[in-house]
Amino acid sequence: MSTDSSPTDPSSLDCDEALERLFEYLDGELNEDVEKAIEQHLAACARCEPKFEHERVFLQFIAKRAHLEQAPPELRKRLLRELMDAERRRSNE
Ligand SMILES: [Zn+2]
Numbered sequence: 001m002s003t004d005s006s007p008t009d010p011s012s013l014d015c016d017e018a019l020e021r022l023f024e025y026l027d028g029e030l031n032e033d034v035e036k037a038i039e040q041h042l043a044a045c046a047r048c049e050p051k052f053e054h055e056r057v058f059l060q061f062i063a064k065r066a067h068l069e070q071a072p073p074e075l076r077k078r079l080l081r082e083l084m085d086a087e088r089r090r091s092n093e
Pocket of ligand 1: 014015016018041045046047048049
């Protein structure tokens with residue numbers, strides 16, 4: 001029995017393919033098969049997982065930020081700072 005660690009499963013993606021689909025994945029635009037393949041890749045790949053996590057947090061941040069556009073500048077600045085602190089705290093957990 002050899003312990004060959006090369007990815008042989010044809011349904012699994014390599015890192016380039018996974019990262020290429022990162023934003024589509026985060027937007028939920030992929031079909032279930034591709035989505036599953038990416039989730040499998042992320043579960044197995046220590047290199048891509050943090051990148052996806054980082055982008056996900058970033059997109060959430062942008063989405064929250066969009067709400068702040070209507071707020072007055074002073075309030076916006078303060079909320080923005082609180083938001084960034086919250087994100088930082090979360091990523092440290
Ligand atoms: Zn990878």
